[in-house]
Amino acid sequence: MSGPAPTLSVALARCLGAFSLDVAFTAGPGLTALFGRSGSGKTSVIGLLAGLGRPDRGRIALGDEVLLDTARGIDVPAHRRRIATVFQEARLLPHLSVRANLGYGRFFARRHPGPAADLAQVVEMLGIGHLLARRPAGLSGGERQRVAIGRALLARPRLLLMDEPLAALDEARKAEILPYIERLRDEAGVPIVYVSHAVAEVARLAGTVVVLEEGRVAASGPADAVLRRADRLPAHAGEAGAILDLTVAAQDPDGGLTRLSGPAGTLVVPHLARPVGARVRVRVPARDVLVATRAPVGLSARNVLPGRILALDARGAAVMVEIACNGVALAAHLTGASVRDLGLAPGLPVYAIIKSVAFDPTEVGTRAVEI
Amino acid sequence: MLDLTPDEWTAVALSLRVAGVAMLASLLPGLAVAWLLARRDFPGRALLDGLVHLPLILPPVVTGYLLLLAFGRKGLLGGWLAEIGIVFAFRWTGAALACAVMGFPLMVRAMRLSIEAVDRGLEQAAATLGAPPLAVFLTVTLPLSLPGILAGAVLAFAKAMGEFGATITFVSNIPGETQTLPSAIYTLTQVPGGEGGALRLTLISVVLSMGALLASEWLARRVGRRLAA
Numbered sequence: 001m002s003g004p005a006p007t008l009s010v011a012l013a014r015c016l017g018a019f020s021l022d023v024a025f026t027a028g029p030g031l032t033a034l035f036g037r038s039g040s041g042k043t044s045v046i047g048l049l050a051g052l053g054r055p056d057r058g059r060i061a062l063g064d065e066v067l068l069d070t071a072r073g074i075d076v077p078a079h080r081r082r083i084a085t086v087f088q089e090a091r092l093l094p095h096l097s098v099r100a101n102l103g104y105g106r107f108f109a110r111r112h113p114g115p116a117a118d119l120a121q122v123v124e125m126l127g128i129g130h131l132l133a134r135r136p137a138g139l140s141g142g143e144r145q146r147v148a149i150g151r152a153l154l155a156r157p158r159l160l161l162m163d164e165p166l167a168a169l170d171e172a173r174k175a176e177i178l179p180y181i182e183r184l185r186d187e188a189g190v191p192i193v194y195v196s197h198a199v200a201e202v203a204r205l206a207g208t209v210v211v212l213e214e215g216r217v218a219a220s221g222p223a224d225a226v227l228r229r230a231d232r233l234p235a236h237a238g239e240a241g242a243i244l245d246l247t248v249a250a251q252d253p254d255g256g257l258t259r260l261s262g263p264a265g266t267l268v269v270p271h272l273a274r275p276v277g278a279r280v281r282v283r284v285p286a287r288d289v290l291v292a293t294r295a296p297v298g299l300s301a302r303n304v305l306p307g308r309i310l311a312l313d314a315r316g317a318a319v320m321v322e323i324a325c326n327g328v329a330l331a332a333h334l335t336g337a338s339v340r341d342l343g344l345a346p347g348l349p350v351y352a353i354i355k356s357v358a359f360d361p362t363e364v365g366t367r368a369v370e371i
Numbered sequence: 372m373l374d375l376t377p378d379e380w381t382a383v384a385l386s387l388r389v390a391g392v393a394m395l396a397s398l399l400p401g402l403a404v405a406w407l408l409a410r411r412d413f414p415g416r417a418l419l420d421g422l423v424h425l426p427l428i429l430p431p432v433v434t435g436y437l438l439l440l441a442f443g444r445k446g447l448l449g450g451w452l453a454e455i456g457i458v459f460a461f462r463w464t465g466a467a468l469a470c471a472v473m474g475f476p477l478m479v480r481a482m483r484l485s486i487e488a489v490d491r492g493l494e495q496a497a498a499t500l501g502a503p504p505l506a507v508f509l510t511v512t513l514p515l516s517l518p519g520i521l522a523g524a525v526l527a528f529a530k531a532m533g534e535f536g537a538t539i540t541f542v543s544n545i546p547g548e549t550q551t552l553p554s555a556i557y558t559l560t561q562v563p564g565g566e567g568g569a570l571r572l573t574l575i576s577v578v579l580s581m582g583a584l585l586a587s588e589w590l591a592r593r594v595g596r597r598l599a600a
Binding site: 050051052077078079080081082083084085087089091093094095104105108109151152155161 | 490492493495496497498499500501502503504506507510511514515
């Protein structure tokens with residue numbers, strides 16, 4: 001890849017009937033998630049970024065190249081933007097073989113400066129070598145999506161858009177593709193804008209999160225900071241939770257448990273098929289965290305982390321408690337009554353208790369490479 | 372029974388030539404108009420749509436007469452075209468023009484429907500991969516709508532084989548030059564003792580039309596299968 005990935009800066013406004021979209025955000029290297037419910041405008045943003053529609057007003061720039069500026073009458077057509085899209089339904093060309101589908105974007109990218117994309121490398125990374133001679137109609141949903149990702153990569157885009165690439169797949173297929181997307185994020189060197197309405201996916205993949213609510217940006221920032229705070233996820237308040245980057249410290253030989261360690265302390269989770277030393281990312285939902293003011297005894301939960309209360313945020317009857325555990329923030333969902341009874345206040349030393357069942361092995365991702 | 376006289380053979384051969392030329396000549400304009408109507412929104416779209424369909428609704432005699440006014444020797448365009456050596460009036464080329472105009476709405480309709488049936492998402496996906504609009508048309512839209520496009524061409528050919536009213540009005544009924552199958556049948560029914568020849572040509576006409584229709588149906592079914600897959 002040539003040089004560091006350019007920063008995408010976006011400002012778009014569009015009225016379509018009763019729905020109005022008005023968003024502005026930037027996306028740097030790595031994976032940026034556009035997160036929100038269906039109807040929040042995520043897919044509209046993707047379409048406008050790709051150049052498949054025209055906003056009423058707006059500006060899109062990739063590094064110092066302006067792709068759209070309605071004020072200056074600039075609107076680079078889709079085929080010259082070098083922004084490839086992986087659609088929810090894959091959209092492989094049905095009359096072409098997998099090999100020809102992969103070659104499609106590669107053909108049009110032949111005039112771009114720099115070396116041609118390495119077909120063999122992309123095929124290997126996505127594990128689609130055995131599919132090359134087949135037609136899209138004969139592929140499973142997961143295979144189709146992998147081919148679509150490969151096809152987009154071989155067009156050598158400067159930005160890769162992924163519009164809910166997993167939404168049409170069942171859990172097993174999702175688990176099959178997620179590792180490939182992680183490799184893509186860490187190895188391909190192309191910034192990715194990833195649309196999703198699933199907290200688990202976003203927590204696993206994203207470095208930066210942009211939350212969309214009814215056509216507006218409700219929050220944006222680093223994934224751990226945004227996803228921990230219920231007030232930044234109005235539509236998903238119940239799903240807020242901390243993201244912890246940990247290392248596999250030990251495998252318990254008989255109990256089927258795995259020990260993970262990080263700055264916050266040691267956590268015990270159901271068996272994870274990862275080698276000792278592997279880096280993993282886990283999500284700790286706020287609703288699965290309890291708070292005690294004294295070290296608990298006679299408790300079935302295995303994970304107790306000492307820390308200090310960072311902030312309290314009352315939201316109706318519920319209170320979102322942020323706890324700093326040796327520099328790592330956890331979030332807990334408590335009732336207002338509990339907060340009063342325990343006398344919780346910022347600065348108070350507490351113990352965060354995490355039920356080990358709160359860890360869902362299918363949600364565990366490899367840690368994003370720090371940039 | 373099928374012992375055709377030389378004159379009858381001439382009419383059959385002329386009809387095939389006129390229909391073939393009419394179909395081939397309207398293929399590219401038909402495709403362009405079908406694509407415009409299916410995929411583009413532009414001022415005058417409704418007007419173009421109406422104009423294309425006009426020959427379907429007008430009495431064929433009227434269409435033929437309008438062609439005579441426009442392309443006759445002293446017509447609006449005919450005089451000018453004659454100067455550069457293109458003459459339609461009372462020539463087989465005129466018969467082909469009349470047949471092309473009459474078959475055009477049928478051809479455009481079939482092509483347009485099959486282009487509309489192509490998933491626009493696929494065309495968009497191709498564009499995001501860097502394919503310019505013409506490449507998108509040639510590599511995505513055209514191959515995916517090909518059976519419907521062929522069906523439209525066959526339909527236009529069949530229509531041209533049977534065209535009578537506009538042709539006879541525009542280029543008359545000159546044996547060997549503009550006397551196509553329908554005109555020959557009409558002539559034979561007007562002369563004493565012509566019944567045998569009329570019946571023979573009618574039989575040939577039925578066979579050719581049925582063949583074209585079956586081919587068109589077969590292609591249409593293939594489209595259906597492809598879309599269902």
